Amino acid sequence: MAAWVGGSQQRQNPCLWDLHQPQWSALIELEVEAFTVRWQHQGQISERRFPYGLSRADAEAAILAGP
Structure with a gap:
């Protein structure tokens, strides 16, 4: 899987x-x-917790929205 918006595995x-x-x-x-x-x-x-059904763009936006 590619890096999550600059994250590291x-x-x-x-x-x-x-x-x-x-x-x-x-x-x-x-x-x-x-x-x-x-x-x-x-x-x-x-x-x-987020379902895998989100698009990559939506998942990244949700993560980057922060707490």
């Missing part, structure tokens, strides 16, 4: 991707039926 677990932005960071976990994004911003964690 973890070597020890290819289902996990790290994404760092100036205001927040995110961990993207690829699961069987969906993917989960956990954003960290100012010590708070927000989590959302």
Whole structure:
């Protein structure tokens, strides 16, 4: 799978991707039926789960929208 909008795949677990932005960071976990994004911003964690049925553009927009 191509890099998630500038994210990097973890070597020890290819289902996990790290994404760092100036205001927040995110961990993207690829699961069987969906993917989960956990954003960290100012010590708070927000989590959302997205179906794979989203277009790539919609998935990237949702991730980059941040927490």
